[in-house]
Amino acid sequence: MPSPLSLDGDRLWSNILSTARIGAHGKTGMNRLALSASDAEVREWFASECRALGCTVEVDDIGNMFSVLPGSKPGLATIAVGSHLDTQPAGGRFDGILGVLAGVEILRALHVSGQMLRHPFAVVNWTNEEGSRFSPAMMGSGVFCGVHDIGSIHALSDKEGLTVGEALDKIGYRGEHIAGYLPMAAYLELHIEQGPVLEADGSKVGIVSGVQGLRWLDVRIRGTEAHAGAFPMTLREDALVSAAKVVLATEAIAHKYPPGVATVGSIHVAPNSRNVVPGEVRLEIDLRHTEESGLAAMEAELVADIARLVPQAELSVVWRKSPVLFNATLRETIQEEAEGLGLSALHMVSGAGHDAAHVAVKVPTAMIFIPSREGLSHNEREYSSPQQCADGANLLLRSVLRIDEILGS
């Protein structure tokens, strides 16, 4: 048996730092919006690096990039790894980027060793995971998996009125392949956790069992705008007082349905002036749970609570997404490889959405997390150490090698 492959953690770290200059923002932050000039620049870097490592670089009609190495056994579907190179407008250097650059180091390890997988192997850069410039988020993987129709997606505009299709043309990334063209045998995504669970637990890596489902609710509460001095308390309908009850009810629901989480992240008050009783408040609520049943119970109970506490509230559910469960075989394989590398692993659910959640709809999929310092993400202080990045990338490599054996046999 040959000595097992491992990848170059220093090279990975150095590529994270050097590519972070493309679209740098603030001291250690990133502003590399999807299909922007800096996104184009990092795409060129990625394509050129992969070609130098023996890949063909294929692009589909939503701009997803596939750097593909051929396999030794004919007729097998591709094993893919990847994530995204776009960032939030004030994002960090690791979110998404780690998963793509770790794939590049796998290509390099294979290239240097001369070892050939039995399956074709691809490193994927999904278009517009963040959704900051063009909504919805996870756009490229959504089109790839048939969740979104390519025509409708091409017609969506950014704030300046430029469409996705025009933005793809502008940077030369409306590819010739039809999204979804590449048959995949398995998809693995390495990502930072973006939460504090691994750091608190002390585990080196997370093996992600799935992605939470979610409900987005909008609440509009109308009261009566009034002079804060001249209106007696008994004659008031203060929309912010009603909204405060909804905020507390939302928090209480989450505590009642663990491990559910519930957040009122956004509030808009009109007229929002100190000496005017608020006349109208709009709230945006985010509910998540690992189980569809838990999510449905949270939604139903919150709707009932709001109707009881604030009868005049107008409530609408603007997005429902069911939980996603990742492939059990892939998760077990990752677990065994983590043990082989001596990396303590925590099985956990992803709180955030990821491209992998779309891909899982049509391809056996799994994810690996590494810790995020203080759980920070979408923030220039986002950080994972060189060792943590190398640990995650090596576990990804070893899992790919093992899956190549299992699935190809």
Added chain:
Amino acid sequence: MPSPLSLDGDRLWSNILSTARIGAHGKTGMNRLALSASDAEVREWFASECRALGCTVEVDDIGNMFSVLPGSKPGLATIAVGSHLDTQPAGGRFDGILGVLAGVEILRALHVSGQMLRHPFAVVNWTNEEGSRFSPAMMGSGVFCGVHDIGSIHALSDKEGLTVGEALDKIGYRGEHIAGYLPMAAYLELHIEQGPVLEADGSKVGIVSGVQGLRWLDVRIRGTEAHAGAFPMTLREDALVSAAKVVLATEAIAHKYPPGVATVGSIHVAPNSRNVVPGEVRLEIDLRHTEESGLAAMEAELVADIARLVPQAELSVVWRKSPVLFNATLRETIQEEAEGLGLSALHMVSGAGHDAAHVAVKVPTAMIFIPSREGLSHNEREYSSPQQCADGANLLLRSVLRIDEILGS
């Protein structure tokens, strides 16, 4: 005894409607900011109308206008009525304006009848009552009464960087008189209620016993900004959940100390995005009470409640203003004249601040309210009927005539 004077309600109404074209905003709203071009235009109208009715028009160094009729008995101080002609940026046609235009109709009634008061009589237009362009509000009456220093007030700037002094020069209203130059024997102000109390009670007029005192508090709550999906409830510090507790505690305080009122009118959340746990919230609180003791108790108890509910909250009191009590003799006189006119009257405290609250510091002062439809004010839907305006103005006239007798004797 000659038949008692009364004023022309139709003329008053017609002047309210015609001067509302100066700085009209929307359908029936007003945008006549202090010292703006439209404020200058309405000032010219006011001066010219008063001169035609026999007045000299005097202006002080903060732009307050005094249209003065001489009295028949030498050596007496002036009896003044008035209010303000400036409006909120999206205000109504009655707030302030009614009190000045009612004064003009008193001048007209005296002029037409040939009757001369024993005291000099003045109609005052106070500069910048609203405080929308230049803060603080009630600026002209504040300088007149020595609450503010003229030099500091002249140096204050609007958002464009133009100072009060420059704005006065620009429209030609930095007058030659030193603010406070005019000795007053009494000051009466007619105003719309700006609240729903009179309408709910059914009384024709309000006799204002004083103006509530107030406390303005700022609260800053820092939590931990975090991913709404990836952060478990147990590890969160959600600043909006803490803020909701403060909002409910603020409302509860008011109910505990009637007739106190308490409002959180303004809230700012960062980053205010649906899927991010709020990291910081700032609240602006307005507490009011008719009694200084009630106000102090509200403040002390709210501070203690916030410290208990949200220990990390940073709290500061940005403004303390004591309640003002109006002159008892003047209030009794108004009460008697209301009875004489057959107008049902409610004795009430003003929730809103008024120029009269400043003037009361140095001159015997009282106020008359008329009902505001639905209690609306600072709103283009602000409305009082022609009859309500005429009732208030006639009560003002009769009170002036009576006070002229009482004080001059």
